[in-house]
Amino acid sequence: MHNMSSAEPVIRFKDVSKTFQRPDGRGDFVAVDRLSFEIAKGEIVAVLGKTGCGKSTMFNIVAGLIEPSAGEARVVGHDPFSEFDFFRGKIGIVFQNDRLMPWRTALNNVLLGLQVLDTKPAQAVETARGWLARLGLSGHENDYPHALSGGMRQRVSIARAFAVDPEILLCDEPFSSLDEMTARDLRAEFVRLVRQNNKTAVFITHQIGEAMEIGDRVLVFHRPAQIAYEARLNAATNIDERRKLRDDIMRVLALELT
């Protein structure tokens, strides 16, 4: 069961829908509408769409935090919601706000996931220090989150996500509250770490530029969450091709009624 064939996608959505009850009781609200896609091992997929189009809902389904109303979501062949415990240590998550524990130092925040996995204490500390160092935070191990800049806090979050050596990295607009220069550095860093460590990543964003910097595939969502456009790009995609992709994506996003 745990041995999946190499053809098995890491993430597979088949006609996944999610409806929420409207707070005013006026029936159901569709956030995700028969969404289907597959993500293969080693891909970095950027999911791009306007605010409110259902990106986080899709993300929460992948992360096993909410259950689809219909359809099938599979992550490495398993159901992320009903088999939540199977995924312990297999998925690293970086949220928009860093969600660090304010009463724990940078080191202790990174250690948290390792402790949950019962890593031996000395080994866990070495791993956590190593990841903080890789993210340029040597010397800040004992700093509390409030003493760190927003960019540094997100570096801690990234270190925490990678430290458990998960197969999959999930990011929900992790850099959107940072200044553009810091965000650009962290994007490059993130892509480098995903590639170096042979991970699969889903990166959610509402910024077209960010999607194109991060993704080797960009899935453009419209509302409710469904794929409106899909683009592939790589290092060989030249500036003219990128410009054209960007124009196409802008057109797709503009077509959307708001």
Ligand SMILES: Nc1ncnc2c1ncn2[C@@H]1O[C@H](COP(=O)(O)OP(=O)(O)O)[C@@H](O)[C@H]1O
């Ligand atoms: N728990 C919930 N209950 C009711 N409505 C929700 C809930 N979560 C999200 N929604 C609604 O679903 C839509 C999509 O939200 P979301 O997935 O957060 O979009 P995005 O991340 O693309 O901004 C929004 O209109 C939002 O208000």
Ligand SMILES: [Mg+2]
């Ligand atoms: Mg969101």
